[in-house]
Amino acid sequence: MAEADLRVQGFMDRHYRPVTATIVTRLRAIVGEGHVYDDPAALLDYAHDEVAGDEYVHMPEVVVKPATAAEISQIMRLANRERIPVTPRGAGSGLSCGAVPVYGGIVLSLERMNRILEIDRENMVAVVEPGVVTNDINEAVSEYGLFYAGYPMSVELCFIGGNVAENAGGGRAIKYGVTGRYVLGLEVVLPTGEIVQLGGKRVKDVTGYDLLHLMVGSEGTLGIFTRIILRLLPLPKARAVLLIPFADVPTAIRAVPMIMTQGRIIPTSIEFMDRLSVQTAYDYIGERLPHPDIGAMLLIEVDGYSESQVEAEYNAIVDLCLEAGALDVYVGNTPAAERRIWRPRQEMAEAFKAVCPVQSLEDIVVPLAQIPDLMPELERLSQKYDVLIPCYGHAGDGNLHATIVKQPGTSMEEWREKLPVILEDLYHVVARLGGTISGEHGIGSKRARYLPLVMDPTLITLQRRIKQVFDPLNILNPGKIFPEMPGGEEGR
């Protein structure tokens, strides 16, 4: 741990108090005997999210599972009185350590608050608790001809509350936008315990500052969501997926704006995979590559309200891609064919974990047209630091999951020393190209120390002060987003 980090740790350890047996008793009185856990085996499950690496594991002192906003309010008031940090947690499927209790204390799991409270067809909204699995919302509303358009890749696992906290993106953002676009209202327990209502079942609202969307993406640092009002859309009636191999990255990427500006089509998804990603994913699922000369691949989905419209759109995309130099085009317009085409993309993260679990899954974003400038830089980093850097992600958004993967021959000690150097180098490149360090995974504690590389100190100070407005004692999810000040002067 660096010296500054040690100073911060020391300050925070003095700032917070331990969870005593008395506190545990009080927590039991609030949420009920059976919903407080403090045995080490149970705590371990709540000590990490999906970020790989022992250095990202932090044990909570106690886990509580409240069932209502009123219980959460009491927990927050207790935590403020006793100066105990509280880390809210959804499904634990995050990729930035947002739900990891870096200073110990209480992990507040929302898993019991998992009800779909209302499906209001007339107003086209769903009202849900934060612990509902995102995909379950779609299963519930599809029978009414409606759908929820948020679509993180972990949709069958993640909780909607976590999606809102991280402003999750995913594979359909190019057409449908990210989670925040669909959040019309939130019930929030503030860090100091007040329960407030933001927004409602209304699609327009300029009554005061947009606190609702300040909450969205605040990574559990400004409030705990206890009820979420989501806008629904009419369910598309038709869909098709295209798998399009190209000989190289620049040719593939050049096709993307052509589809939108020349074709005047906004596809539902435009996913990108470089050669290494394609090879690794197809090896992992045990299938042959769709074309022997693949240097890059696009996976494009279109949807719409008639078969004929979708067919017209995908035919236009096929023509444009072939004109742009595609090696071939495969069309999937049956559910089975669609699943088959999507499978390598969906298994991608697992595929790389199987190759080497020691890696850093990145979430950089650059302007779409700058992707071709990014690729040689990834190649340079890969050579310079002797790592693999496969790159895949949401090409339509410029949001790429470049993944720094340790070579088998590199020792863990060497890896731990060089990873921060590689990340600094990468983040400088991204900033120079007009991008930033996270498009959808969040900063959490994983990237907090790198924030100053891409953000003006004035903006970091403003954010610390906003945090302080909501959470004067820094009780709710400390250690996330911005680096703690060594002396704790700010944000206290």
Next chain:
Amino acid sequence: MAEADLRVQGFMDRHYRPVTATIVTRLRAIVGEGHVYDDPAALLDYAHDEVAGDEYVHMPEVVVKPATAAEISQIMRLANRERIPVTPRGAGSGLSCGAVPVYGGIVLSLERMNRILEIDRENMVAVVEPGVVTNDINEAVSEYGLFYAGYPMSVELCFIGGNVAENAGGGRAIKYGVTGRYVLGLEVVLPTGEIVQLGGKRVKDVTGYDLLHLMVGSEGTLGIFTRIILRLLPLPKARAVLLIPFADVPTAIRAVPMIMTQGRIIPTSIEFMDRLSVQTAYDYIGERLPHPDIGAMLLIEVDGYSESQVEAEYNAIVDLCLEAGALDVYVGNTPAAERRIWRPRQEMAEAFKAVCPVQSLEDIVVPLAQIPDLMPELERLSQKYDVLIPCYGHAGDGNLHATIVKQPGTSMEEWREKLPVILEDLYHVVARLGGTISGEHGIGSKRARYLPLVMDPTLITLQRRIKQVFDPLNILNPGKIFPEMPGGEEGR
């Protein structure tokens, strides 16, 4: 003026200092001789926006017209040192007194910053200065097959900077959302003079709190925008407009969710006009009503990327509306016919001003399905207080411009006494129906005193404190959004 208002005025008059000849000289040194105005005739143009009524007029002490962010930064530093309020101003087409200098001081007009700086076709963004007329953006980008989807009704007059400050909505929000959806980046001069960059040419960004969208809709109280990066979309290739008379309001409103849930179509616009609005608008433009038995009317626009898709959509809407009880349907699918159908809606505000200029144009929003519950309440208010309340607006969003219009026989004294009572009554109704007091016009100084009727005091306090984080001396656009505290304890 109420006693509390007088106390606030007194406090603020002591808090701020007058604009002296020395200050005017310094302003001239910053922006150049010819760009500072202090003669009363010139000042009068900057003393009001489009809200009618002498009580909303407040004279600035001086008007400055800077040309760069650096000049604005110097002005803000000077204003902080000298404690002079600064009110930023776009085209002055606002409807909530957001650009009116309620405590005098400096009006900072952005009218000279009117350049389209860049049209980046590959990234599908435009970079513009705040003083560009919104419609001019579309004129500039259409040749590239692109369009900017923000569409306030004053699109040919208003400035894009004002649209961002108010998070302007308008007639296409049901399909395309409001201004904020298209704001990817902002250069902002903070109230204390720092120049910061938020966002960029990227469609996804979760790096820290969403300060970008906290700025959007902050009504010129948190910063002055000097450069705006806007997302563009592919320009639709086809469009059609439907004019659909109904016998009564409930029948018309019931058709709206049917179109979206049964028809699975999101139209570009669903505009609503009640009988009184229809009659007044057609009288004003000198045309006959489209049907003798009109009790309400919908104006529905669809657009898309092929003639056949648009035709399929409007045919489906026609069938659904006739099934729902429409009296007739008129289709406009040539530019001339479209203009003719839109004209009464576009002339609506002017039509009512011609009938009686003494009125309060409201901007309430309720959940779509609650519009039929709102209508009898408007009728009740109209009877109880002896006023006309025509109602028109964006039915697809539940955002209705109910307009309280003085009867010719009512004296101005009586009107001034009863208007606040009517508004309180109306706003209580709106809150009870799950709505709020502004969907797109903003709170400004016109509605600030009513904010506590629809918003939890905890949320108002949080907003005051956020304002204080950005603007410790309350220099930038004071008196807007939240009521000033009589003693000025908060927000100082």
